Every structure is written in C-alpha cells, then in structure tokens.
Amino acid sequence: MPSPAVNQWPRWLRITVVGIATAAVISGGWLAYRYFAKPVYLTVAAGSLDGEALSLISAISARLAASNAHTRLKVVDSRTSAKASELLASGNADLAVVRGDTGGLADARSVLLLTHGVVLIMSPSTTRADSLGDLRDATIGVVGGPVNRPTVDALKQVYQFDRAKVRFQDVAITEGAAALSSGQVQALLAVVPLTEKYLAKVRQFFQPAGAKGEAPKLIEIESAGAVANVAQYYESYDIPKGTLRGSPPIPSDDLTSLRVSFFLVANKSVDADTITDLTQSLVDVRRDLLSQYPILAQAAAPSTDANALIPIHPGAATYYNGNQQSFLDKYDDKLYYGSLLLGSLISVILAAWRFANSGGGSKSKLEPLYELGSEIRNARSEAELEQTERRIDDILREELARSAGGEGADGEMAALGLAAQRLHYLMQQRRTVLRSSQRTGD
Template identity: 30%
Template sequence: MLGLIAKPRRRALIVALAFLFLGGALAAFYFLSPHAVLRLTTGPEGGQAHRFVEAFIKVAEAQHPRIRIKPVVVNNLRDSSKALEQGKVDLAIIRSDVRLPANGEILVILRRDALAFVVPHHSDISSLADLSGKTIALPTGPAQEDNSHALDILLSYYNIVPDKVKRLFLAAADIGAAIERKKAAAALAVGPVGPGDVVETVASIAHATHGAPKILDFDDADAIVKRFPIFESYDVPQGGFHARPDVPDDSVTTLAVNYRFAVSIAMPDIVANAIGRSILAAKAQMMNLSPLAGQIEAPDTSDQNPLLPIHPGFADYLNNGDQSFFDQAQRYLYIVGIPLSVGVSLFTLLFSTWSARGARKDRDALRRLIALAGEAEAADRARLESLEHELHAAVAASIDASGNQAEQWKTSLAVQHAMRRFEQRRAALSATPGPEAAKSEIGPPHSS
C-alpha cells in the first residue's frame, strides 16, 4: 500500500518543487537583477550642458531607484550626435545647428540660446552685412567652434565669404578691452537670457567702453529661419542681458539655437514615453540644481516640418495625455501576454495528454489484475506458478501507473482480489492429491 501511494506523491512533489523553483527564479531575477542603465552624453566637460546633465541625473535616479543613468563624456556636440548614431548611448544632448543624428528623434527641448551680436554703443554697425572685412570676438569655451560655424552660416545669407570676417577667441571678461583697443569691432556670444556668455560679454563691453552696448536686431529673422531651419526667431525682452543700464534698451529680435534630448528611433515607445514624462515632471526639482532647467519644454507637436521628429511614444502622450501611456503599456502587455497564453494552453494540452495516457495505463493494469484472478480459479499447479510471475509484473505495473488517490484505491482492491484468488487456488490444489499420490494409494496391479 505504501508503495502504491508513494509514487504519485513523489510525482506531485516534483511538480510542486518545479513550480516553486520557477517562482523563486523569477523573484530572484526581479529583485537581484542589475538596475536598468541608460547611457547619456553630457556634452563637453565644464560646459553648461554638462552641468545640466549632472543635475538631471541626480533627480532622475532619486525618482527611479532601479534606473541608473551612466554619463558618457564627449568632446563636443558633434561627437554627441555621432555616439547616438553608433548606438553607444541611449540619450544624447544635441544642438539644432550642429550635426543632427540620422537616427535621432527628440523628446524635450532643454533650452534656447540666443545668438547675440553685441556692438559698443558708439558703433555704426547695424547689420551682419557691415561685418565684412572686420574682426569679431567670440568667448572661448567648449562650444566656440560650433558658434563660429553658426556665424559662417549667417554670413553666407548676406553673401559674405566667411574668410572676410576674422575671429578672435577670448575669455568673455576680456572681450570689452579688445573692442576698446580696436582689436575687434563686435562680439558674438551664444547663450540663454540669464547667466552665461552673453551676459558676461555685455558686462565686459559696457565696462570697457563706458556705455551700454547694443544688440543687433534682425528684421529679416523670419526669412533667415525659412532658409536655415536650424535657427529660430527669438525675441529678447528689454534688459534681458543687462539690468542697469538696460541691454537691450528695447525688445529686439535675434536668432537662437536650441538644445534637445534626442533618442534613437529604435527606442521602444513605452520607454521614450516614460523618460519624457519624467523629465517634464522633474523640471521643478532640477531648477534647484540648475537654473537652466527652467527652460525645459515639450516640443511643438503641430510643427509640420521639424528638424527631427518627436518620438512617437512621447508624441502620443503629448497629444492624448495619460491614456496614451496606458494604451502603450497595454500593447506591450499583449505582446507578452499572447505568447504566455499560448504557452499556458500548450502546457495544459500536454498535461491533459499525459494524464489521459496515465489513466489508460491505470485501466489496463486493473483489467490485467482482474483477468489474472479469473484465470487463477481454474489453473493447475504449473499454470498457477506461471500466472504468479505475471501477477508480480502486473502489480509492479499498476504501482507505476497509479495516479490520483481514487485510482490508487481501485488498484489496491484489485491487487487484494487477485491475491485472494491465488491463495484460494493454492489451498484447493494442496487439498487435492496430485496424480502421483493417487497412483501410490491404489498400489501396483495384482497378477492373475
């Protein structure tokens, strides 16, 4: 009886242990697996983009403890775009006028930097067309070559060969003295309305020339933007670059470039959605670490001709709100759920087939035990010995085949029934003398 019950219990125990092991493995994978890592370019070290990224990493990792952002330092903004194209990073900071990545799509606009052409208060320069044959000073820094390239593009709009305008790279604090000594006629500083190169350059010129400098006004800004979409028309408010005296003394229209977070077009929609939402949600916290975070904004989804398209996963959220995010999640659940459902169905089918096969074995074993009991009732000694060998084999087969408790009980009854029939037949054969014993009782025949 113990043998009959132990086998199915062992089988059930093995199945239970298998599921327990699977559950434990999944739990261990969830809790012990390494954090997700997102690689992000930081821009040139020491630049404003680098400082902003440091602030973003602190806030993002505090909000998402299981996500680790790995900063990847690049030499310049061109290398940042290249790293995204080559798959070396997941997110990259790019600038609208510097080598856009071929595989890039944007999430958010980080900030806009005005291209401020600054001239002393006594200068007769009123347009970029007046810069031909003159020298222009640019603040030194990680983006100085990119700023110089932007100047080349604008000069080409006025049909000025770039070589006709010399460049002088100086620290922002030294540009005023260079202009006062006639070493440069104007300055080009690129930066936000707020702390940065433009404010420092304006202050330097104002101090050296003892007067409030002027910011060139682009009356043709819209025409330039139409020809070179890498720029934007940008209105600088009165006093945007200097409070006392106001610089500019009235609002002026200039041009701007923008910095953006770009991701690969291969990034899953739900991931891009989550990153974009996190950046917008963390804006207030990042402002405590970097004032530039206050300029973060979502891109314009109505723009029909963007330099780079918005990633569709984040665009859905911007157009449709939270519901779109859940729809994206639901699509991924379907992707996972359908194969899982098919797998469960296949497992159920295999388990049912295996159970049906086991039930057939149970029935065959029961039939054989009953048949052996019937054959034993009329068997002679020789046949009974042969049937006993078959009985042992049938009992062993029935033990292997027994599955659930009901089948075990039936098998136990059948075994007991067969063994009683064999014992009864052995007793009957022992009570009946065999042929040899009968002959010895009659004795040898008498001779006549």
C-alpha cells in the same frame, strides 16, 4: 497516474525530485522577474564649452536614480555638441544633447527641447552701427570658435561681409573681455540662453576684473528672417527690451536676432516604449530640479510636425500626444498568457504532489476489494474461493482496526460493508456454479 516503475521509487527520492523541480520553477520565475524589472540604462552624450550641459544632464541622471526610475541615464562627457552628435551617429550613445545647427543628425529623433540659444552680437556703446548690415571695417570675435561657426556661415549667406570688410575671429570665452578692451575685436558674437546665469557672463565681457566698464550695445540682425530661410535650423527672434540691463534698458526696444534650439535627442533605433517611459520621467524630474537649474523653465515638448527640423521620436510623441496605454491595455496579452501559465503550473504542482505521494498505499481498501471480484468470477475451485475469502476477512479486519483507532471515516466503512456483501454474494454464486460443474462431470 505514475507508472508501476515509479511507484517502486523510495518516497524520499520522489520528494527530492519534486523539490528540485519546484526549486527550478521558482528560480526561473525569479530570474524572469529580475530581468524584466531591472532598470534600463541609456548612454547619453553631453558637453559644452562652459560645462553646463554636462552638469545639467548629470543632475537629471542622479535624480532618475534617486527616484528609482525604470529608465536611467549613463552620462558621457562629449565636450561639444558636435562630438555628442558623432557618438550618437556611431552607435556609441543612445541619447545626446545637441544644438539644432549641429551636423550628422540624420538618425536623431527629438525627445525634449531643452532650451534656446539666442545669437547676441555685442559691441561697446560707442559703436555707431545699430545693425549688422551697418558694420564696416570691423572684426567680430566669435566666442567659442568652432561651436558657433555654423552661425557665422549662415550669416555669410545673407550679408556681404567681404564688401563691408567685416571679418570673424575665434575668441576663447576667457579672452573675450581682453579682446574687446585691447581693440583686437570691435564686437563679440555669442550664442547663449537668455537666463540670468548666462547674461551675467555676457556682461562680464564689458566689465573686466570687476571694474566698472563701458555699457554694452546689442547689434540687430535685421535680416534674421532671410537667414532663417536659408538656414532652417535658425529662427527669427525678438530679444525683449531690457534683457541685458534694465535701467537704462539694453536693448532700448525689442531687437531682432536669431535663435537656435538645444535638444535631447535619441537614436531612432531606441525602443519606443523605453523612450516613452524616459520622457515621462524627464517631465517629472524637470519639476524637481527647476529651482536648482532655472534653465529647465524653458524645457518643452519638441515639434511634432512632420517637417520639423529634428523629427520627434515615436516614443516621445506617444507621451506628448497622451496616447500612453494603460497597464491593462499594454499588458493584457501578457496577463492572459500569464494566467494560462499559472494554471499550468498549478496543474504541474498538483501532479508532482501526487507523484511524491504515489506508491505509499491506499488509505481505503475499496479498490483491492473491487479487484477481488474478478478473481472470484475466475476461480476454478472452492479452494481458491476460500483463499479469496480469507483475504477479504483480512481487509475487513484491518479496516475495523483503523476505524476503532479513529482513522477511518463512517462513509468508507459503509462502502466497505456493501462491497463485502457484494463479494460474498459473488462467492456463493461461484460456489454454486463450481458444484454444478462438478456434479455434471461426475
């Protein structure tokens, strides 16, 4: 019960105090809801020489925002895979789109395998060499330059290019066709996904300015298995017959080459639940964007093996392994403590209500009548008893008036009548005691 000092507060003051406290509780609950419900933004670094990586990730980011996904992306143009890896390692990005042969991925954990880049070594059809080991005294133009330098370094660990007088020269994408037609290079090396969009760009190296050019020829990397053994971010891959052209087919049969994977990776420090939520959203978005970006047809779950090139992020593994917790499993503790908190808040509100209405006088006079019982027992004279009796009459008169006005309940009136009879009985006993004491004293 409120203290007597609080009971003396004006009613408006008590209501104001309760109102302020209630507003504070509601505001705190709303702010907590806003904090936990607001979207989580992750910075993703993406870049490629042709701009396709940035375009794809930007489209995914826009789709996540349009679908009100809880985890969303903030895209940063890194220009190259190597720069994206640097941003991830330095903590300036939470996610990055990288090629498997990019360095600096010690802290990277795979979230999604986006596609594979296949190593294509192309030359005019007049070239006599059918395999990379047969090339002699030739210059191979490396399309993209530094981006594909890891591929050249891996090939050099297996092939004796110095003995065969095979050289490598960086060539810009826009200069590939001119370098071939001028004889500056005798072959081109490019690493591209096997999609129609990229294969069309490859064909343009042999058809400058829209003219009908010489048919291309694909050079086989016959020792692809050995290269993959010394450079484990590559794997041997057979290019299907007719990939570059259907009739007549180029290549004329399945052709051995190499391929490297492109990943969406996250820093290992990113929260696992956040990555689980993001992975699920990415799988949903992939279906929505498949018609616009056919390359997403190659997207898949990364390897979950312990010795994988890039270990999988625990949050992504949770989704791919189907170990996502249900809502109740995930939030059972929060729901339990939330129910306790709700019960406590209800108790506080009830106490505040009593506090706001305290001191306003009791609707029933039972309590004052009970208190008069002790006064009767302690009365020292009949004058005190008469004064108490007048107070009882006043209370009964007030209650009768309330009952006549329809405010009092029948049960309360009955209780008041019983209490009044009890008090009159006590008064008679006390008068008898006082008169006996008076005669004894006389």
